[in-house]
Amino acid sequence: MKNWQQGRQARDARIEAGAKLAKGKIVEARDATRLMEAVIRPGDRVCLEGDNQKQADLLCRALLAVDLARVNGLHMVQSGIVLPEHLDLFDRGVAKRLDYAYSGPQSARIARMLFGGKIELGAVHTYLELFARYFIDLTPQVALIAAVSADRDGNLYTGPNTEDTPTVVEATAFKNGVVIAQVNEIVDKVPRVDIPADRVQFVVEADKPFFVEPLFTRDPGAITEGQILTAMLAIKAIYARYGVQRLNHGIGFSTAAIELLLPTYGERLGLKGKVASHFALNPHPALIPAIESGWVEQIHCFGSEVGMDDYIRARSDVFFTGPDGSLRSNRAFCQTAGLYACDMFIGSTLQIDLQGNSSTVTTSRIAGFGGAPNMGADARGRRHPSAPWLQAGGEADPDSSALLRRGRKLVVQIGETFGEKNVPLFVEKLDAIELAEKLKLDLAPVMIYGDDVTHIVTEEGVANLLLCRDANEREQAIRGVAGYTDVGRNRDRKMVQHLRERGVIRRPEDLGIDPLDADRSMLAARSIKDLVRWSGGLYAPPSQFRNW
Amino acid sequence: MSVTDLEKPSVEQARATSFYEASARARIRLLLDPASFVEFIGPEQREVSPHLKLFDLPEQFDDGIIVGRGSLAGSPVFIAAQEGRFMGGAFGEVHGAKLTGLLRAAKELKSIPVLILFDTGGVRLQEANAGELAIAEIMRAVIEARTAGVKVIGLIGGRSGCYGGGGLIAGCCSALAVSEQGRIAVSGPEVIETNRGVEEFDSRDRALVWRTMGGKHRRLIGGAELFADDTVQAFREAALELLETTAGFGIDTLNAEQSRLEDRLQRFGACRDAVEIWAAEGVADAASVPALPADQFIELADKVRRIARDAR
Numbered sequence: 001m002k003n004w005q006q007g008r009q010a011r012d013a014r015i016e017a018g019a020k021l022a023k024g025k026i027v028e029a030r031d032a033t034r035l036m037e038a039v040i041r042p043g044d045r046v047c048l049e050g051d052n053q054k055q056a057d058l059l060c061r062a063l064l065a066v067d068l069a070r071v072n073g074l075h076m077v078q079s080g081i082v083l084p085e086h087l088d089l090f091d092r093g094v095a096k097r098l099d100y101a102y103s104g105p106q107s108a109r110i111a112r113m114l115f116g117g118k119i120e121l122g123a124v125h126t127y128l129e130l131f132a133r134y135f136i137d138l139t140p141q142v143a144l145i146a147a148v149s150a151d152r153d154g155n156l157y158t159g160p161n162t163e164d165t166p167t168v169v170e171a172t173a174f175k176n177g178v179v180i181a182q183v184n185e186i187v188d189k190v191p192r193v194d195i196p197a198d199r200v201q202f203v204v205e206a207d208k209p210f211f212v213e214p215l216f217t218r219d220p221g222a223i224t225e226g227q228i229l230t231a232m233l234a235i236k237a238i239y240a241r242y243g244v245q246r247l248n249h250g251i252g253f254s255t256a257a258i259e260l261l262l263p264t265y266g267e268r269l270g271l272k273g274k275v276a277s278h279f280a281l282n283p284h285p286a287l288i289p290a291i292e293s294g295w296v297e298q299i300h301c302f303g304s305e306v307g308m309d310d311y312i313r314a315r316s317d318v319f320f321t322g323p324d325g326s327l328r329s330n331r332a333f334c335q336t337a338g339l340y341a342c343d344m345f346i347g348s349t350l351q352i353d354l355q356g357n358s359s360t361v362t363t364s365r366i367a368g369f370g371g372a373p374n375m376g377a378d379a380r381g382r383r384h385p386s387a388p389w390l391q392a393g394g395e396a397d398p399d400s401s402a403l404l405r406r407g408r409k410l411v412v413q414i415g416e417t418f419g420e421k422n423v424p425l426f427v428e429k430l431d432a433i434e435l436a437e438k439l440k441l442d443l444a445p446v447m448i449y450g451d452d453v454t455h456i457v458t459e460e461g462v463a464n465l466l467l468c469r470d471a472n473e474r475e476q477a478i479r480g481v482a483g484y485t486d487v488g489r490n491r492d493r494k495m496v497q498h499l500r501e502r503g504v505i506r507r508p509e510d511l512g513i514d515p516l517d518a519d520r521s522m523l524a525a526r527s528i529k530d531l532v533r534w535s536g537g538l539y540a541p542p543s544q545f546r547n548w
Numbered sequence: 549m550s551v552t553d554l555e556k557p558s559v560e561q562a563r564a565t566s567f568y569e570a571s572a573r574a575r576i577r578l579l580l581d582p583a584s585f586v587e588f589i590g591p592e593q594r595e596v597s598p599h600l601k602l603f604d605l606p607e608q609f610d611d612g613i614i615v616g617r618g619s620l621a622g623s624p625v626f627i628a629a630q631e632g633r634f635m636g637g638a639f640g641e642v643h644g645a646k647l648t649g650l651l652r653a654a655k656e657l658k659s660i661p662v663l664i665l666f667d668t669g670g671v672r673l674q675e676a677n678a679g680e681l682a683i684a685e686i687m688r689a690v691i692e693a694r695t696a697g698v699k700v701i702g703l704i705g706g707r708s709g710c711y712g713g714g715g716l717i718a719g720c721c722s723a724l725a726v727s728e729q730g731r732i733a734v735s736g737p738e739v740i741e742t743n744r745g746v747e748e749f750d751s752r753d754r755a756l757v758w759r760t761m762g763g764k765h766r767r768l769i770g771g772a773e774l775f776a777d778d779t780v781q782a783f784r785e786a787a788l789e790l791l792e793t794t795a796g797f798g799i800d801t802l803n804a805e806q807s808r809l810e811d812r813l814q815r816f817g818a819c820r821d822a823v824e825i826w827a828a829e830g831v832a833d834a835a836s837v838p839a840l841p842a843d844q845f846i847e848l849a850d851k852v853r854r855i856a857r858d859a860r
Contacts (some may be wrong), residue, residue: 548728
């Protein structure tokens with residue numbers, strides 16, 4: 001008779017092997033590598049918690065040190081490739097195959113290793129896709145996760161950076177997998193239970209807190225007048241025009257400028273209460289002045305941000321917090337919220353082509369997708385109406401029956417025509433295509449597809465692609481805001497003029513904006529210290545952002 | 549900012565303008581009496597660096613420094629302001645010569661003080677030899693001007709701080725005023741880290757950088773006479789006060805300065821961190837110093853450390 005319990009028996013054997021090193025569930029940090037050797041089998045699918053922010057760094061180093069005769073050829077399934085050790089695993093042969101979503105800090109090395117054949121790549125995903133595949137065809141046999149504290153039974157408190165943990169544990173623990181957690185400390189009682197003990201088999205107390213990168217802190221001191229101008233254009237031409245209340249912001253300086261202009265410029269335009277009140281967003285420090293001025297009703301977070309803990313705790317009317325008072329973030333839920341419950345995504349990118357496709361890939365870097373494509377995509381499964389969504393749908397397809405017409409999510413790309421180091425934002429051909437050809441990928445890594453993009457904002461103006469009726473109009477609308485880049489200089493002037501008359505392209509003067517008004521004095525905060533002041537001393541910026 | 553604002557600087561505007569954020573030209577315009585500034589060798593003369601084009605680098609028509617004369621509360625002053633946003637305010641051949649010339653003119657006239665608004669990372673690498681020579685010439689010119697009875701006041705609060713040769717020149721001035729954002733040192737954070745290792749100095753730890761080189765520390769340790777809030781008006785008032793209070797210059801001044809520095813080394817030489825120095829200076833809650841608002845810090849600094857008028 002067929003054995004229908006093989007997975008469970010295999011898991012029990014793994015736990016039994018590991019238990020020899022544990023007291024109850026607790027394993028000493030010095031035994032962490034032996035625990036890996038006991039529990040993990042060659043070729044296993046392993047989720048090593050590398051999130052956007054928090055990192056199971058101790059478990060990663062422990063895994064890196066295993067005896068290759070016992071553990072090798074692993075298939076890593078993790079959202080973030082962030083630490084150098086994540087790639088050392090492949091260099092050493094501990095791991096062989098990789099499915100991931102984001103690799104910001106390691107983007108250059110991961111590209112080199114893919115070219116060199118050191119990594120067998122499954123696919124680069126968006127967060128939601130990878131999470132979805134945890135439950136279908138990439139379910140981990142072992143999950144190595146990070147939490148702030150554990151009690152002796154193994155109940156875990158993840159702290160404000162809950163991030164991916166509940167999703168990873170759900171997929172692993174309920175499908176015959178083993179969950180090993182590293183914690184900063186073992187306590188008698190955890191502040192709140194984020195992961196119940198019966199889903200956790202082993203707990204390792206780390207000698208130092210897990211690594212968290214402050215990814216979402218933008219120093220207002222570095223915001224330029226060009227970025228302020230694009231922010232003003234976006235507020236007037238998009239936020240005000242559509243009355244966007246539910247939205248997600250990218251992490252660039254242009255959107256930081258928007259956050260800092262809401263209480264000043266936005267207030268003057270009378271937009272308070274009418275726009276930007278509900279966010280799917282990490283706790284951006286730059287949003288503090290808008291929150292303090294009463295603009296923001298609520299924010300659900302993917303993760304937390306270093307230094308924001310006390311502020312969030314004191315503003316529980318705005319943030320999602322546990323009974324203990326600290327932030328509860330959740331990447332999977334927040335990504336879903338961004339996809340289905342937001343009417344707008346606005347963010348920056350590195351390259352935009354003539355169809356409006358955008359990419360953050362350059363020929364030597366593969367940064368992955370993270371969450372932007374989930375935010376910056378029209379959700380075809382969406383059915384609930386909202387005014388901005390219906391208005392955008394109407395602009396795209398004015399002649400069809402309103403009752404049968406889909407709405408459209410506003411997907412806005414914002415940036416200066418020449419970005420950092422004067423590299424043009426607009427290109428004839430994305431570097432992503434060249435990369436795909438070199439690596440023989442089936443798909444070029446496009447961050448946001450042109451057919452999802454509705455608006456492009458540069459210092460030259462706003463292009464409303466919803467109003468374009470064919471590919472040629474679309475191309476000229478993009479060229480028409482591409483400034484002095486080659487793409488911009490090759491515009492058809494007559495056609496661009498015609499598009500401007502139709503309101504497809506709107507220049508600053510068409511919107512009543514004087515570019516000379518784009519001055520840093522308009523920012524509600526001009527330095528990190530100003531943000532601390534706005535927060536009443538509750539925001540504690542990390543050392544690298546302080547100039548005092 | 550509209551054109552009419554540009555034409556009519558006012559005290560309110562000087563109060564509302566961050567010295568740190570303002571351009572070198574805006575600093576001069578708001579610091580001096582309205583419409584009193586006359587520029588020497590202005591951008592229209594296009595006296596640009598002869599070296600930068602060899603490196604295919606952009607030039608600036610004023611080579612990143614503005615020099616001229618004007619009045620402060622009705623009295624004549626010479627003024628020089630470095631533009632920290634052009635090549636980090638670094639000294640090159642032309643840049644340095646403009647400041648040397650200004651100081652030599654002051655020496656000749658004997659009675660008109662000089663304000664130097666430092667905003668510099670040091671010497672321009674692309675014209676290193678010329679830049680290093682310029683630093684030496686400027687230091688000599690400062691000392692010669694002071695010997696002739698001219699007060700040379702340094703004002704430090706720009707984006708690039710006051711580093712490298714700029715730090716050496718500042719050390720030669722009659723008196724300095726600094727804001728929290730201003731930093732005064734010779735080797736910059738990255739240079740120290742590169743040469744001595746991250747354990748010695750972590751340049752990414754900005755709080756460490758500021759409490760080691762920042763304005764508050766320089767004021768508490770006696771390296772700067774006055775602490776100014778980050779507004780152009782506060783620097784104007786600091787300049788006026790320093791012109792009023794700074795004593796003459798002679799061998800006694802140098803002896804006093806020497807003993808001040810010896811005393812400093814003896815008292816604080818073993819300290820591992822600025823916070824220890826502040827505590828040794830009698831600051832009750834030393835760890836709270838970085839977060840103190842300007843007015844409270846000035847009050848504290850005045851209590852803790854009297855300005856050593858005889859030194860410099």
